[in-house]
Amino acid sequence: MDRQERIDLAQWVLGKIIASGADQAAVSVLNNRVTELIHRDAQIDKLKESTGKSVYLQIYADSRYSEHGTNDLRKPALESFITEAVRATKYLSEDEYRALPDPQYYPRKMRLDLQLLDHDYNHYDTGQKVERIAQIEELARGGDSRVVSASAGFSDGIYESVRLHSNGFQGESRRTYFSESADVTVKDETGSLSGERYSARAHFLSDLPEARLIADTSVRRALWKIGQKQAPSGTYEMLVENLAAGKLVGLLTGAMKARVLQQKKSYLDGMLNKAVASPLLTVTDDPYIQKGLGSRFYDSDGIGAQMRVMINQGILRYYYIDNYYGRKLGQEPTAGDPSNLLIATGRRSVPEMLKDIKKGILITGFIGGNSNTTTGDFSFGIMGQLIENGQIVQPVNEMNISGNALSLWKSLVETGNDPHPYSSWKIPSLLFEGVDFSGS
Amino acid sequence: MKSKISRREFLLTGSKGLVSVTALPFLLKCSSGKLFTGEPEMSMQQSDFLKIFAVDENIINAVISTAMSKGGDYCDLFFEHSVGNSIRLEDGAVNRAGSNVDYGVGIRVLKGDQTGYSYSEEITPEAMKLAALTAASIANEPRKTIAPQALQPHQPPNYYPVTIPWEEVSIDRKVPLLQELSTYVFSLDPGIIKAGIHLTNASSHILVATSEGRITYDHRPMGLLSVSCTVERNGRREQNHESLSGRYGFEYFNRENAHRLADRMVTKTLRLFEAAQPRAGEMPVVLAAGSSGILLHEAIGHGMEADFNRKGVSIFADKLNKPVAKNFVTIVDNGTNPNIRGSLNIDDEGNDTAETRLVENGILRTYLHDRISAGHYQTAPTGSGRRQSFRFAPLPRMRNTYMLPGPHKKEEIIRSVKYGLYAESFTNGEVNIGAGDFTFYVKMGYLIEDGKITRPVKDINIIGNGPDVLSKVEMVADDFEMAEGGWTCGKAGQGVPVSMGLPTIKVSGITVGGEG
Numbered sequence: 001m002d003r004q005e006r007i008d009l010a011q012w013v014l015g016k017i018i019a020s021g022a023d024q025a026a027v028s029v030l031n032n033r034v035t036e037l038i039h040r041d042a043q044i045d046k047l048k049e050s051t052g053k054s055v056y057l058q059i060y061a062d063s064r065y066s067e068h069g070t071n072d073l074r075k076p077a078l079e080s081f082i083t084e085a086v087r088a089t090k091y092l093s094e095d096e097y098r099a100l101p102d103p104q105y106y107p108r109k110m111r112l113d114l115q116l117l118d119h120d121y122n123h124y125d126t127g128q129k130v131e132r133i134a135q136i137e138e139l140a141r142g143g144d145s146r147v148v149s150a151s152a153g154f155s156d157g158i159y160e161s162v163r164l165h166s167n168g169f170q171g172e173s174r175r176t177y178f179s180e181s182a183d184v185t186v187k188d189e190t191g192s193l194s195g196e197r198y199s200a201r202a203h204f205l206s207d208l209p210e211a212r213l214i215a216d217t218s219v220r221r222a223l224w225k226i227g228q229k230q231a232p233s234g235t236y237e238m239l240v241e242n243l244a245a246g247k248l249v250g251l252l253t254g255a256m257k258a259r260v261l262q263q264k265k266s267y268l269d270g271m272l273n274k275a276v277a278s279p280l281l282t283v284t285d286d287p288y289i290q291k292g293l294g295s296r297f298y299d300s301d302g303i304g305a306q307m308r309v310m311i312n313q314g315i316l317r318y319y320y321i322d323n324y325y326g327r328k329l330g331q332e333p334t335a336g337d338p339s340n341l342l343i344a345t346g347r348r349s350v351p352e353m354l355k356d357i358k359k360g361i362l363i364t365g366f367i368g369g370n371s372n373t374t375t376g377d378f379s380f381g382i383m384g385q386l387i388e389n390g391q392i393v394q395p396v397n398e399m400n401i402s403g404n405a406l407s408l409w410k411s412l413v414e415t416g417n418d419p420h421p422y423s424s425w426k427i428p429s430l431l432f433e434g435v436d437f438s439g440s
Numbered sequence: 441m442k443s444k445i446s447r448r449e450f451l452l453t454g455s456k457g458l459v460s461v462t463a464l465p466f467l468l469k470c471s472s473g474k475l476f477t478g479e480p481e482m483s484m485q486q487s488d489f490l491k492i493f494a495v496d497e498n499i500i501n502a503v504i505s506t507a508m509s510k511g512g513d514y515c516d517l518f519f520e521h522s523v524g525n526s527i528r529l530e531d532g533a534v535n536r537a538g539s540n541v542d543y544g545v546g547i548r549v550l551k552g553d554q555t556g557y558s559y560s561e562e563i564t565p566e567a568m569k570l571a572a573l574t575a576a577s578i579a580n581e582p583r584k585t586i587a588p589q590a591l592q593p594h595q596p597p598n599y600y601p602v603t604i605p606w607e608e609v610s611i612d613r614k615v616p617l618l619q620e621l622s623t624y625v626f627s628l629d630p631g632i633i634k635a636g637i638h639l640t641n642a643s644s645h646i647l648v649a650t651s652e653g654r655i656t657y658d659h660r661p662m663g664l665l666s667v668s669c670t671v672e673r674n675g676r677r678e679q680n681h682e683s684l685s686g687r688y689g690f691e692y693f694n695r696e697n698a699h700r701l702a703d704r705m706v707t708k709t710l711r712l713f714e715a716a717q718p719r720a721g722e723m724p725v726v727l728a729a730g731s732s733g734i735l736l737h738e739a740i741g742h743g744m745e746a747d748f749n750r751k752g753v754s755i756f757a758d759k760l761n762k763p764v765a766k767n768f769v770t771i772v773d774n775g776t777n778p779n780i781r782g783s784l785n786i787d788d789e790g791n792d793t794a795e796t797r798l799v800e801n802g803i804l805r806t807y808l809h810d811r812i813s814a815g816h817y818q819t820a821p822t823g824s825g826r827r828q829s830f831r832f833a834p835l836p837r838m839r840n841t842y843m844l845p846g847p848h849k850k851e852e853i854i855r856s857v858k859y860g861l862y863a864e865s866f867t868n869g870e871v872n873i874g875a876g877d878f879t880f881y882v883k884m885g886y887l888i889e890d891g892k893i894t895r896p897v898k899d900i901n902i903i904g905n906g907p908d909v910l911s912k913v914e915m916v917a918d919d920f921e922m923a924e925g926g927w928t929c930g931k932a933g934q935g936v937p938v939s940m941g942l943p944t945i946k947v948s949g950i951t952v953g954g955e956g
Binding site for chain 2: 040043044045046047050064066069070072081088091092095098148151191194225228230263265368371373374378379380381399401402436437438
């Protein structure tokens with residue numbers, strides 16, 4: 001489906017919704033093409049290539065609202081789908097807050113090139129992709145004699161969409177993604193297995209790292225786990241690697257959304273302009289980063305994107321307010337969810353920060369656990385390394401951390417200089433003091 | 441595994457409007473009647489499914505021949521037409537509804553252990569041929585072509601009889617259920633400040649045809665009712681949710697079951713105000729009957745999926761036919777439990793499902809196989825090949841995983857614990873396949889002190905090692921229950937509905953999160 005076909009279809013669907021009796025409507029038409037490859041045992045394990053297309057509609061009729069999606073785009077089926085969707089909407093309760101966004105919030109300029117589309121996408125052939133992951137797999141498999149299993153993965157996709165609102169908004173998006181990964185399992189002399197996966201993602205193929213970095217990182221991190229065991233329960237300093245730190249940032253962003261605030265399910269309710277973290281924490285939401293994996297001109301409501309310092313030196317400055325719950329709360333929309341998140345970095349690397357830790361745990365990954373957005377309480381399983389007197393002494397596993405998000409973030413004592421490059425959340429390694437660990 | 445709190449707005453598996461192109465009154469009323477009578481066998485026939493997808497055996501044969509044309513060993517086609525509907529009550533009003541239609545065919549070609557896969561959202565001979573050629577390219581030996589076998593129909597059993605098919609239930613019948621339930625929830629405690637209710641239903645029509653000549657079909661209903669509330673007391677708030685789910689029709693989501701769900705949800709929410717975190721560390725854990733089966737799902741279920749063992753990355757890879765638990769421990773994974781969320785008339789490779797004994801009297805017996813792993817181990821598939829939709833190739837997956845009742849009594853189990861945890865409600869779990877480390881999150885439970893259940897506890901992660909914890913199952917009661925909630929298992933980017941069950945059991949020691 002080309003650009004004009006997407007626009008034509010969206011306009012046709014929009015016209016049908018209004019003609020069926022709706023007052024307002026939003027329509028998105030999306031199409032994509034994706035490839036997935038897995039290489040293992042020196043051969044292709046899986047090859048998958050496909051294309052897809054779909055239509056999503058939001059219907060506003062007599063102050064009532066519904067939303068629908070279909071990939072059956074045959075016109076007779078689509079037409080009856082629309083008619084029935086509008087008719088069914090009228091059986092719902094009235095909701096005075098349901099309406100498209102006020103046009104004043106729509107983006108004004110969308111001409112900047114955010115560099116999200118690799119124009120060479122169609123020129124990369126399957127053979128070239130296979131060659132890349134064959135090399136990753138070979139390097140990972142040969143990376144150490146203790147490697148018992150290695151596989152490498154590649155995926156790419158082109159995603160194109162148009163979004164139309166009946167009150168004047170038209171937005172378009174075209175972007176490509178490429179990712180590569182290595183999965184490695186190692187066996188130690190006792191027969192115990194440890195696995196690790198490392199992956200990288202970018203909008204441009206040329207921005208993916210070298211095969212060796214992906215292979216070596218996954219092997220090194222798998223070997224790092226050999227001999228892991230529980231450390232004693234107690235209070236430790238906690239250094240969280242950049243690859244893992246997103247889980248803790250999510251404790252904040254999850255409670256900053258309008259829906260949980262309006263539904264009284266947020267421990268950050270009433271905390272605007274108050275301290276929710278240590279003064280060392282500054283979180284910026286920047287949707288305009290070139291090549292940023294979360295970059296965008298508008299959010300899922302069509303609200304124009306803006307850069308905002310969400311948390312400034314520990315003080316909560318903004319919530320994530322979408323169109324609907326913003327109306328219910330009587331607040332202006334900001335954005336429904338994060339775009340690119342930047343956390344202010346510090347000056348030191350993980351090895352430098354480690355040197356000053358007397359009794360701590362370096363967290364390299366989380367496993368399971370959950371949190372309660374209403375109270376801020378959390379409990380997560382962890383994997384990592386025990387630190388004593390500035391030295392890594394023992395890999396650890398089968399341990400939990402538990403606490404409350406507000407007290408945790410107030411105990412942040414340092415941010416690293418190493419934001420993870422292959423994510424929309426550019427989070428550095430983070431050091432906290434006084435964290436409760438349960439273990440042996 | 442995730443519980444359904446994090447489900448998408450639209451279920452991707454779902455009920456389906458049948459008559460393909462023509463107008464499906466999918467949201468108000470989902471197509472013609474007379475499809476479901478609650479009989480032990482599906483009243484739909486193969487011809488109905490061919491009609492839904494506008495194909496015939498000649499077209500299917502031609503696509504399979506194309507897919508096999510480059511020397512593949514095997515090919516299957518997975519046709520799917522799914523419709524999902526949802527309505528949601530919030531702030532006292534049923535003010536949001538949704539629907540989703542998903543329609544297409546997945547084409548898979550195998551060459552040894554290698555997989556070629558493509559799907560098409562257009563079920564036309566031309567579009568399917570293109571997808572077949574893409575999937576075919578996993579092989580490169582066009583001179584060694586294997587001729588597809590003539591299609592032989594296979595009529596599946598029906599493990600999910602329903603009396604009120606979702607196709608016959610219009611939205612105006614669902615709205616009053618949610619409104620009445622909201623009023624009931626608020627009547628249960630004056631401190632309730634918010635209540636949310638979400639009803640989703642889905643039904644899928646599936647047609648599978650293989651190069652080995654099998655052609656079969658399935659119609660899969662699914663319903664899910666979720667209730668949540670936020671309670672405020674003395675300036676403190678607590679929130680909780682519970683759900684009911686299964687391959688039922690609308691009949692199951694009646695007032696009686698809805699009130700039972702609400703009673704349980706509100707009772708547990710109120711207890712959270714008295715709950716604290718336990719002392720952190722390793723302690724005996726008693727798992728309540730029912731959804732505590734999440735222990736089995738994470739501690740052993742994933743590790744028994746044969747793809748992990750074929751690749752040598754599972755901690756269970758060298759333990760087949762060896763003792764892993766006490767002799768009163770038998771753990772099964774079963775696709776045939778009537779109306780249970782993880783049940784399947786056929787798996788997503790078209791194979792019959794069955795009960796698979798993972799552990800029998802303490803001995804590790806059988807992995808969960810799809811076609812590829814069964815070929816590797818030269819054994820029969822176990823009906824465990826599952827996929828999220830036609831967009832994905834199948835993998836070995838769990839269905840309903842549970843432990844059979846044992847010789848002990850719940851009361852004697854609790855009496856035997858000096859200080860420990862009684863875990864009752866769960867939200868999610870995860871496992872690290874290689875090392876066997878697994879976790880599950882206890883939303884609510886109780887302390888056991890001196891053989892008695894005492895104070896409530898909440899929001900605790902439990903972490904252990906699969907084989908280690910299995911070996912520490914010291915007591916198994918006779919009070920087996922199957923979980924009722926809407927559990928979805930995630931693996932390799934694919935979510936599938938599952939269930940689980942457990943009698944009350946005691947594990948002598950697991951690491952429990954809590955205060956330092």
